[in-house]
Amino acid sequence: MTLRLYDTMARGKRPFVPANPERVTMYVCGPTVYNYAHIGNARPVVVFDLLFRVLRHLYGEAHVLYAANVTDVDDKINAKAADEGVAIDVITNRYLDIYHADMARLGALPPSFEPRATQTMDAIIGVIGRLIRSNAAYEAEGHVLFDTQAFSDYGKLSGRTLEDMIAGARVEVAPYKRHPADFVLWKPSKPGEPAWESPFGSGRPGWHVECTAMIEEALGLPIDIHGGGHDLIFPHHENEIAQGVCANHAGYAAYWVHNGFLNMGVDKMSKSLGNVELVHDLVAKWPGEALRYALLASHYRQPLAWGEDVASQAKRALDTLYGALDRARDVEAANAPPSDALLEALYDDLNTPRAMAELFSLARQLDAASDADRPAIKGALLASGALAGFLTADPQAWFHGAADPALTARIDALIAERIAARSAKNWPRADEIRAELTALDVEVMDSADGATWRLKERA
Numbered sequence: 001m002t003l004r005l006y007d008t009m010a011r012g013k014r015p016f017v018p019a020n021p022e023r024v025t026m027y028v029c030g031p032t033v034y035n036y037a038h039i040g041n042a043r044p045v046v047v048f049d050l051l052f053r054v055l056r057h058l059y060g061e062a063h064v065l066y067a068a069n070v071t072d073v074d075d076k077i078n079a080k081a082a083d084e085g086v087a088i089d090v091i092t093n094r095y096l097d098i099y100h101a102d103m104a105r106l107g108a109l110p111p112s113f114e115p116r117a118t119q120t121m122d123a124i125i126g127v128i129g130r131l132i133r134s135n136a137a138y139e140a141e142g143h144v145l146f147d148t149q150a151f152s153d154y155g156k157l158s159g160r161t162l163e164d165m166i167a168g169a170r171v172e173v174a175p176y177k178r179h180p181a182d183f184v185l186w187k188p189s190k191p192g193e194p195a196w197e198s199p200f201g202s203g204r205p206g207w208h209v210e211c212t213a214m215i216e217e218a219l220g221l222p223i224d225i226h227g228g229g230h231d232l233i234f235p236h237h238e239n240e241i242a243q244g245v246c247a248n249h250a251g252y253a254a255y256w257v258h259n260g261f262l263n264m265g266v267d268k269m270s271k272s273l274g275n276v277e278l279v280h281d282l283v284a285k286w287p288g289e290a291l292r293y294a295l296l297a298s299h300y301r302q303p304l305a306w307g308e309d310v311a312s313q314a315k316r317a318l319d320t321l322y323g324a325l326d327r328a329r330d331v332e333a334a335n336a337p338p339s340d341a342l343l344e345a346l347y348d349d350l351n352t353p354r355a356m357a358e359l360f361s362l363a364r365q366l367d368a369a370s371d372a373d374r375p376a377i378k379g380a381l382l383a384s385g386a387l388a389g390f391l392t393a394d395p396q397a398w399f400h401g402a403a404d405p406a407l408t409a410r411i412d413a414l415i416a417e418r419i420a421a422r423s424a425k426n427w428p429r430a431d432e433i434r435a436e437l438t439a440l441d442v443e444v445m446d447s448a449d450g451a452t453w454r455l456k457e458r459a
């Protein structure tokens with residue numbers, strides 16, 4: 001079984017062959033930290049977390065290096081800091097902490113490296129200096145610009161030509177640009193904005209060159225996989241390749257992997273459109289694992305139409321899987337690898353809909369199996385789920401998930417009292433308690449050895 005990935009550059013699936021299987025490298029463009037992340041921002045995080053897990057399974061945990069950057073230099077960060085009258089790192093640290101907590105709730109493993117633009121200034125300045133020396137960049141009116149005509153492959157990733165870009169260019173193109181597609185590597189800061197000293201004057205880097213320098217420093221170039229949302233193909237990734245190759249990193253990235261958009265109706269979910277649902281709010285309403293499931297239930301390259309029903313379907317799907325595990329709670333799971341069908345699905349360009357169908361198939365088999373077969377099937381279900389970041393909770397804890405400890409204690413006490421009332425044949429009291437539990441949205445499942453409970457889905 002080989003992993004195959006859809007490579008945007010090749011416009012097709014290719015077998016994944018790392019340059020060095022002992023040191024597999026992946027970089028994904030991360031968030032700009034000035035606000036809460038929305039569930040669209042979480043899509044690449046969860047998709048590339050899954051790819052990270054698959055790579056670790058294939059090559060071993062110690063042999064996969066994953067860097068996801070943090071953009072902490074940005075106009076929107078400056079604006080927010082000015083608004084609150086604080087330094088930019090007060091803003092970026094606040095939202096980065098929230099981001100870490102929210103993404104952990106979605107089961108995303110911490111990346112191996114999380115470079116930050118403000119901590120990579122020397123490398124950024126180094127890349128720009130090399131580009132100037134190799135005549136791929138020029139200085140004009142206090143700016144340093146990348147000369148797109150210096151790179152003959154410019155436009156190859158996105159399928160555009162420089163001629164198209166002239167035709168599409170608007171009148172507001174800065175007059176000091178040699179070509180409308182030329183982009184900023186360094187620019188002067190406005191008065192009062194953060195600035196860094198450089199041989200090209202005091203100022204700040206452009207966004208594209210930050211990523212190239214962060215990859216160079218965190219992982220070394222070229223890398224195996226470069227990822228991000230579909231919206232980053234042009235101009236961001238196109239520009240990264242141009243700079244990287246001209247700064248002496250032939251190849252730059254061997255595979256370009258892009259996730260599709262998460263949409264609200266016909267529009268992409270985005271802060272600028274104001275149609276966002278924040279992860280921070282969603283994790284208060286839904287188990288993080290259900291949100292992870294919701295993000296992975298569609299194939300990562302397809303658009304994902306978001307809505308409350310997507311989260312509730314995901315919650316029900318996990319109820320089914322945890323239900324089977326709960327019914328098998330007395331079965332000791334065998335130490336088993338993930339199932340071949342699950343691996344085949346994930347190795348086929350992360351075919352998560354097929355991988356999830358396999359989890360359901362294993363859950364059905366677990367219910368139907370003879371006692372002799374159940375340990376192996378339970379082991380395979382747990383290992384298959386865990387590979388994709390699912391089913392690691394205790395099934396009882398899953399069903400009690402939304403209840404806080406005080407509520408859990410109260411429910412447990414009511415259930416114990418109800419059992420006592422029933423065995424004393426005090427039916428009115430037993431009925432009263434059942435009504436009380438119903439009012440708390442608790443569903444009680446009576447069984448031979450007592451009763452279990454779960455909170456009903458909240459609409």
Ligand code: AMP
Nearest residue numbers: 030031032040041043228229261262269
């Ligand atoms: P941003 O903070 O806007 O720079 O975005 C961070 C990451 O989220 C990038 O990889 C974007 O491509 C991705 N992203 C932003 N909005 C969406 C969306 N609606 N659907 C999927 N990915 C998105």
Ligand code: ZN
Nearest residue numbers: 029030211236
């Ligand atoms: Zn980037």
